[in-house]
Amino acid sequence: MSGPEKSAMRATGRCLCGAVAYQVHGPLRDVVNCHCRQCRRTHGHMAAYTSVRRADLHMTETRGLKWYQSSDAARRGFCQECGASLFWDSLDRDSIAVAAGSIDEPTGLKTIRHIFVADKGDYYEIDDGLERLPKGHGAS
Template identity: 65%
Template sequence: MADETESGERGNVKTGGCLCGSVRYEVRGELRPVVNCHCSQCRKTHGHFIGYTSADRNDLVLAEESGLRWYQSSEKARRGFCHQCGASLFWEPTEGSSVAISAGTLDAPTGLKTVRHIFVAEKGDYYEIDDGLPQFPGTMRGHPLPEA
């Protein structure tokens, strides 16, 4: 394995974690570009909309998980958070092979770009989305992501 740089990046491996260090992870595969979710659950969980990247579940390796807890937020998904510092880290569907990762929990530099907004029909009334990126009223199913 290559030496770790100050950025927390080792070769193709990206690292990240919570504020207090009770959850640390590595992603040993490709990360999807960032998608901003404006749904009411994400806004209540994070205090604002959230930027998520995504990886194959098998590529996510927990290096430290003593603080990790899961909350079953719906029949379709659960959310991973640190019970020590409160950081919201993951969103994992009950079906499928991916896990969404809060982009802000990745160690810099991420090399990622934000590519769209989803669930804009549920966005907060206290902000505007004016960055020119594509916007979808709900999910982005049926709308492929551009290449990273």
């Protein structure tokens, strides 16, 4: 790294094994917890996502990166070595959702809302006082 790229770097992250790693060279949205069925199935529970501009996401290791077309509108990026779920990439947006748990700490982020609460699992409650939206994203 050198010059402007280094100074603009806001975050780094990786999967469990390191076969997928990235840097973020721009602002990160605060974290939104998604309770939809797809997120719960692929993450094992609700998914905590920040979001960054696609152009600000710089992959530094892609050896394990594989994409799964999870719907007509989006694909999910995961590590085929360790199974980590890392990215949700909606094809009609210029941003990409990055799993908050993959970001190196301190992240400087906070959780601001829950989405797709209408689809949440029946095995837990949401009682942290944060905004709850029945469906999708109030902000992306």
